[in-house]
Amino acid sequence: MSDTSLTAAVDLGGTKILAVIAEGHEVVGRAKATTPRTGPDHVADAIAASLQAALTGTGEPDATVGAIGIGAPGRADGGMLSHAPNIPGLRSPYPMAHAVSERMGGIPVVIENDVTVATIGEQTRGAGRPYRSFLGVFVGTGVGGGLVLDGTVYTGRSAGAEVGHMVVDPRGRPCGCGGRGHLEAYAGKAGIEAEARRRVAAGERTALVDLTERKGKDRLTTGTIARALEAGDPIAIELIDDAAWAMSVALATAQNLLDVEAIVVGGGVADRLGPAFVARVAEGMTPQLFVPEHAPRVVPSELGDLSGATGALVLAERLSPDRIP
Amino acid sequence: MSDTSLTAAVDLGGTKILAVIAEGHEVVGRAKATTPRTGPDHVADAIAASLQAALTGTGEPDATVGAIGIGAPGRADGGMLSHAPNIPGLRSPYPMAHAVSERMGGIPVVIENDVTVATIGEQTRGAGRPYRSFLGVFVGTGVGGGLVLDGTVYTGRSAGAEVGHMVVDPRGRPCGCGGRGHLEAYAGKAGIEAEARRRVAAGERTALVDLTERKGKDRLTTGTIARALEAGDPIAIELIDDAAWAMSVALATAQNLLDVEAIVVGGGVADRLGPAFVARVAEGMTPQLFVPEHAPRVVPSELGDLSGATGALVLAERLSPDRIP
Numbered sequence: 001m002s003d004t005s006l007t008a009a010v011d012l013g014g015t016k017i018l019a020v021i022a023e024g025h026e027v028v029g030r031a032k033a034t035t036p037r038t039g040p041d042h043v044a045d046a047i048a049a050s051l052q053a054a055l056t057g058t059g060e061p062d063a064t065v066g067a068i069g070i071g072a073p074g075r076a077d078g079g080m081l082s083h084a085p086n087i088p089g090l091r092s093p094y095p096m097a098h099a100v101s102e103r104m105g106g107i108p109v110v111i112e113n114d115v116t117v118a119t120i121g122e123q124t125r126g127a128g129r130p131y132r133s134f135l136g137v138f139v140g141t142g143v144g145g146g147l148v149l150d151g152t153v154y155t156g157r158s159a160g161a162e163v164g165h166m167v168v169d170p171r172g173r174p175c176g177c178g179g180r181g182h183l184e185a186y187a188g189k190a191g192i193e194a195e196a197r198r199r200v201a202a203g204e205r206t207a208l209v210d211l212t213e214r215k216g217k218d219r220l221t222t223g224t225i226a227r228a229l230e231a232g233d234p235i236a237i238e239l240i241d242d243a244a245w246a247m248s249v250a251l252a253t254a255q256n257l258l259d260v261e262a263i264v265v266g267g268g269v270a271d272r273l274g275p276a277f278v279a280r281v282a283e284g285m286t287p288q289l290f291v292p293e294h295a296p297r298v299v300p301s302e303l304g305d306l307s308g309a310t311g312a313l314v315l316a317e318r319l320s321p322d323r324i325p
Numbered sequence: 326m327s328d329t330s331l332t333a334a335v336d337l338g339g340t341k342i343l344a345v346i347a348e349g350h351e352v353v354g355r356a357k358a359t360t361p362r363t364g365p366d367h368v369a370d371a372i373a374a375s376l377q378a379a380l381t382g383t384g385e386p387d388a389t390v391g392a393i394g395i396g397a398p399g400r401a402d403g404g405m406l407s408h409a410p411n412i413p414g415l416r417s418p419y420p421m422a423h424a425v426s427e428r429m430g431g432i433p434v435v436i437e438n439d440v441t442v443a444t445i446g447e448q449t450r451g452a453g454r455p456y457r458s459f460l461g462v463f464v465g466t467g468v469g470g471g472l473v474l475d476g477t478v479y480t481g482r483s484a485g486a487e488v489g490h491m492v493v494d495p496r497g498r499p500c501g502c503g504g505r506g507h508l509e510a511y512a513g514k515a516g517i518e519a520e521a522r523r524r525v526a527a528g529e530r531t532a533l534v535d536l537t538e539r540k541g542k543d544r545l546t547t548g549t550i551a552r553a554l555e556a557g558d559p560i561a562i563e564l565i566d567d568a569a570w571a572m573s574v575a576l577a578t579a580q581n582l583l584d585v586e587a588i589v590v591g592g593g594v595a596d597r598l599g600p601a602f603v604a605r606v607a608e609g610m611t612p613q614l615f616v617p618e619h620a621p622r623v624v625p626s627e628l629g630d631l632s633g634a635t636g637a638l639v640l641a642e643r644l645s646p647d648r649i650p
Contacts, residue, residue, distance in 0.1 A: 133481070145582075154474065156458065156584020157619065165581040165615040170494060170574045179577075179613045249495045252504075254582060256490040257470075259481020288504045290490040294482065 007320055008054070008065040009312035010047050010100075011114065012072040014086030014141075017043075019050035020309045021058050021065065025125065027306075029057035039089035040081070044096060048103035068100060068109045069316030071117030071308040075158060079111060110315045114308050115161070118301075119146025119153060121311030122264050126302040131261040134296075135254055137163050137247070138267035138307070142176070142191075143184040147258070164188060166250040186246030189269055192239050193220035199235055206235035222272040243269075244277060248284025251298070256290045266301025275300050332645055333379070333390040333432075334637035335372050335425075336439065337397040339411030339466070342368075344375035345634045346383050346390065350450065352631075354383035364414035365406070369421060373428035391645035393425060393434045394637030396442030400483065404436055411466075435640045439633050440486070443626075444471025444478060446636030447589050451627040456586040459621075460579055462488050462572070463592035463632070467501070467516075468509040472583070489513060491575040511571030514594055517564050518545035524560055531560035547597040568594075569602060573609025576623070581615045591626025600625050 006028075011018040014035060021029035031053035036042035051068065055061055070076075074084025079097030084090045097109040112120075119136040122128040128136065128148060136146040145163030147154040154160055164184035165177055172181030173195060185191040196208040207228035212220050228236035251263055265278045282298035289295055303310050331353075336343040339360060346354035356378035361367035376393065380386055395401075399409025404422030409415045422434040437445075444461040447453040453461065453473060461471040470488030472479045479485055489509035490502055497506030498520060510516040521533040532553035537545050553561035576588055590603045607623035614620055628635050 147582075149474065149479065157586065158584070159616045159619060160582065160584035162581040162584075162615045165613075166578045167493070167574050167613055168495065170570075170613075177615055179615070182613075245495075249492050253491045253578060256487040257472075257485065257579060257582065259483070259485035259487075261482065288490075288492055288495075288507075290487045290502055290504070291484045294484060 006058075006063060006065040007313055007316040008051050008068045009309045009316055010051065010068065010070045011117075011308035011312060012043070012047065012070055012087070013114070014073060017046055017050050018305075018309055019047070019054040020306075020313065021051075021054045022313050023058075027309075029054040031057060035087065037088040040087065040094040040096065041099065043087060043090070044099035044103060047100050051100075051104060064105065065107060065316075066320035067316040068104065068107055069117070069312035069314070069319070070096065070100065070109065070111040071114040071312045072096065072111055073114050076111045076113050077158065079109070081111060108319050110319050112312070112315055113155075115144030115146050116153060116155060117311035117315065118144075118266065118303075118307035119148060119161075119311065120314050121303050121307040121309070122266065122301055123148050123153070123311075124314050125310050126307060127264045127266075127299050128262065131297075133258075133260040134262040134264055135161070135163070135251070135258065135260050136264045136266065136301075137251065137270075138301075139187050139243075139247075139265065139270040140189060140267040142188040144267070147260075149258075149260075163250060163254065166253060168246045168249040183246050183250040187243040187269070189220055189222065189225070192225065192243065192269075195239055195242075196220070196235060204235060207231055207233040208236050208239070222268045225269070226272055240273070240277075244280045245284060247281040249288065251281060252285040252288035255285065255296055256288075259291075259294075260296055262297040262299060264299055264301050266304070266307055268305065271301065271304050331383075331388060331390040332638055332641040333376050333393045334634045334641055335376065335393065335395045336442075336633035336637060337368070337372065337395055337412070338439070339398060339413075342371055342375050343630075343634055344372070344379040345631075345638065346376075346379045347638050348383075352634075354379040354381070356382060360412065362413040365412065365419040365421065366424065368412060368415070369424035369428060372425050376425075376429060389430065390432060390641075392641040393429065393432055394442070394639070394641035394644070395421065395425065395434065395436040396439040396633040396637045397421065397436055398439050401436045401438050402483065404434070406436060433644050435644050437637070437640055438480075440469030440471050441478060441480060442636035442640065443469075443591065443628075443632035444473060444486075444636065445639050446628050446632040446634070447471075447591065447626055448473050448478070448636075449639050450635050451632060452589045452591075452624050453587065456622075458583075458585040459587040459589055460486070460488070460576070460583065460585050461589045461591065461626075462576065462595075463626075464512050464568075464572075464590065464595040465514060465592040467513040469592070472585075474583075474585075488575060488579065491578060493571045493574040508571050508575040512568040512594070514545055514547065514550070517550065517568065517594075520564055520567075521545070521560060529560060532556050532558035533561050533564070547593045550594070551597055565598070565602075569605045570609060572606040574613065576606060577610040577613035580610065580621055581613075584616075584619075585621055587622040587624060589624055589626050591629070591632055593630065596626065596629050 143164030169181035468489030
């Protein structure tokens with residue numbers, strides 16, 4: 001029996017799956033799982049299992065939902081997921097919407113890029129609500145962006161708002177995409193880790209790498225960044241200074257080009273570094289703004305790690321037989 | 326007697342005024358004048374006199390036009406012109422549309438920013454015609470930009486598309502706006518001249534400055550840049566290399582952010598340096614593009630020094646009692 005007052009959303013990441021069930025705007029169930037590394041069919045299985053676990057968490061395991069929204073890393077077009085190097089085994093376009101729908105008894109499924117979905121989350125129920133135009137910047141392993149112009153999410157020909165690949169220093173650090181000096185190489189967790197490891201290889205020492213290895217992790221975490229900063233680690237301080245500087249350069253350039261009302265800064269790294277980091281970025285932008293007296297509001301995201309799931313819920317609601325206004 | 330099949334346009338610059346009369350899409354009269362340095366009332370007088378001279382040039386000096394469009398440097402809002410440091414004596418917002426209308430017997434006048442107008446010219450009758458989305462970049466004394474998204478000119482909150490103030494080198498040359506390392510400081514004629522004069526002050530020699538002084542000019546011209554390049558002047562070659570490099574960095578960043586179909590490059594400097602310069606810029610962008618296999622077309626403007634007047638004509642036609650389709 002389908003209860004169309006319930007909607008479901010999935011935030012699919014390279015390491016974790018977050019499933020939530022909402023009644024109206026209220027989240028009534030949630031569940032987490034690890035993203036399988038054994039191919040997209042297994043990812044679809046895990047998504048369905050997470051959704052079922054989240055439903056069970058609502059106390060009504062037999063209820064079903066009106067629609068399911070999924071935010072996923074990569075390109076999502078007509079239900080197909082592609083260009084998702086963080087989803088192991090997903091090499092060619094995969095019909096993820098259909099695969100999940102099939103496993104969930106034919107419930108309609110919509111899938112969209114994770115950063116676009118997070119931007120929709122902040123636009124509809126987060127820090128972007130007061131603005132007709134804003135740039136969402138999500139600083140995590142990489143740096144993603146979403147652009148809302150005149151109330152509508154703008155994605156260009158599908159690859160727009162790649163804020164992480166704005167050039168901040170043309171002779172600077174190599175970027176994972178093959179470019180040089182892109183924002184992501186300075187502000188993204190992977191870029192910070194790569195630079196920390198280059199320093200260590202050159203004979204320096206930093207808690208960023210020491211703590212990562214002591215904890216037996218294979219990747220730098222936001223928690224480790226925070227602890228290295230608290231411990232006064234000089235390289236951690238320098239690399240976060242670099243991150244704030246790179247954010248300031250890129251966002252001033254974006255503002256001079258787009259003249260948006262606001263910039264919303266979210267993502268795991270920015271959330272962990274908090275409003276003080278966002279304020280530093282805003283301060284650093286000022287000298288590079290063309291119209292500094294008409295600067296954008298630069299604000300932290302409101303939804304934190306729920307921006308993605310919230311945006312996916314909004315997409316599911318739009319698809320739902322009984323639309324929630 | 327008003328002949329509403331005629332429209333008029335004015336391209337108002339800091340040194341020159343260009344007035345054109347068109348019948349349908351065909352330019353049937355044109356006139357040039359020097360921009361007075363004695364305040365905006367005299368500028369309005371000179372615009373009216375140029376329009377009258379252009380009308381005389383059509384062979385029907387007694388004909389009048391249906392509407393007049395003006396492209397002007399600065400901010401144009403509701404007929405008021407402001408923020409126009411290149412129009413001597415224009416210190417506070419000045420009712421330029423009204424002033425010109427009054428001098429032309431009450432004909433409706435529309436005024437818009439010169440770069441926006443040039444973008445509209447390229448969009449409707451120039452190199453932008455095939456595209457729903459493109460970025461227009463006009464390289465002259467400074468570097469201006471216009472953005473067409475989904476068929477509509479996008480200007481943000483009125484200060485958007487300031488391509489000239491994208492940061493290309495955060496530790497680089499000072500920009501006239503107070504920022505550092507902006508595109509305009511490398512590719513704009515004023516930026517090229519400032520750097521050439523810094524080199525001369527530091528004991529170097531360049532034809533860019535020698536030729537300017539020999540001709541008794543107070544400002545570097547595009548003709549002088551072209552002649553210095555032809556003569557193999559090493560500093561001229563280096564500074565134009567820098568200009569092409571800065572254009573590549575800025576336009577790759579803009580593309581990664583906007584994912585437009587095309588980039589149209591115009592303005593006096595780019596027009597003079599020709600398609601080879603535009604091709605160099607496009608080539609330089611490739612390594613910095615996030616989706617190089619989906620690069621934008623990078624094309625020279627088609628209308629050259631008529632982009633502004635053409636866009637102003639289009640605005641006049643839209644205002645005309647008998648709209649030309």
